[in-house]
Structure formats: structure tokens, C-alpha cells
Amino acid sequence: xxxxxxxxxxxxxxxxxxxxxxxxxxxxxxxxxxxxxxxxxxxxxxxxxxxxxxxxxxxxxxxxxxxxxxxxxxxxxxxxxxxxxxxxxxxxxxxxxxxxxxxxxxxxxxxxxxxxxxxxxxxxxxxxxxxxxx
Numbered sequence: 001x002x003x004x005x006x007x008x009x010x011x012x013x014x015x016x017x018x019x020x021x022x023x024x025x026x027x028x029x030x031x032x033x034x035x036x037x038x039x040x041x042x043x044x045x046x047x048x049x050x051x052x053x054x055x056x057x058x059x060x061x062x063x064x065x066x067x068x069x070x071x072x073x074x075x076x077x078x079x080x081x082x083x084x085x086x087x088x089x090x091x092x093x094x095x096x097x098x099x100x101x102x103x104x105x106x107x108x109x110x111x112x113x114x115x116x117x118x119x120x121x122x123x124x125x126x127x128x129x130x131x132x133x134x
Contacts, residue, residue: 022070023083030087033057037094047101047112054094055118061087062122
């Protein structure tokens with residue numbers, strides 16, 4: 001329990017280092033997605049607006065990976081595995097929920113599988129960037 005209290009004490013410092021500020025924004029992005037999911041589900045807006053929110057959140061995650069900002073070391077290399085895995089599980093859960101929900105009104109087809117296209121594009125662009133750099 002001492003580790004958790006030390007973590008909370010360090011995390012809540014009023015004058016954070018740059019690494020702590022980046023860590024806080026990582027938690028802010030993850031927490032915002034979770035809050036948005038619950039709120040949109042409660043309001044019945046989940047399938048209409050959540051795909052857009054997920055695309056924005058994924059773009060932020062990939063941008064952070066490209067810049068080497070927390071939890072990445074540099075160029076999409078994960079440095080803080082626990083925090084990255086927690087966020088990945090949340091994004092995966094939201095993605096599965098989107099695939100199992102009714103398609104959004106603005107989808108070009110009646111199939112909810114269209115939501116997989118932004119995920120595939122982000123992953124493909126990331127892989128191509130890595131292939132190009134090597």
C-alpha cells in the first residue's frame with residue numbers, strides 16, 4: 001500500500017516535472033474517454049458520437065507515440081507498460097462496444113464494422129511510418 005500512497009503523493013505535486021505533466025495528460029485522455037463513454041451511453045448518443053471521440057483519442061495517442069511523449073520512450077516504443085495497457089484495454093473495450101452497438105446515423109453503410117476503418121488507418125499509417133524510417 002506504500003507504493004500507491006507514494007504514487008498519489010508524487011502525482012499530486014503542485015509543481016510537476018515535465019514527465020509528470022505528460023503522465024497527467026495521459027491519464028486525462030484515458031479518463032476523458034471513459035467519462036465520455038458513460039455519459040454518451042446514458043444519453044443514448046453512444047453510437048452517434050463515440051466513433052468521432054475514439055478517432056480523436058486515437059489520433060492523440062498516435063501523435064504522442066510519434067513524439068515520444070509519455071508513456072512512450074520514442075517513436076512508438078512503450079516505456080510505461082502498465083499505463084499503456086490500461087489505456088489499450090479501455091480503447092479495445094470501447095471499440096468492441098461500438099462494433100456491438102447500432103451503427104451511427106452518419107455511417108456510409110448500415111454495418112457497424114465501418115468503425116474499424118479509422119483503427120486500421122491509424123495502425124497502417126503507424127506501421128508504414130516505422131517501415132519508412134527503417
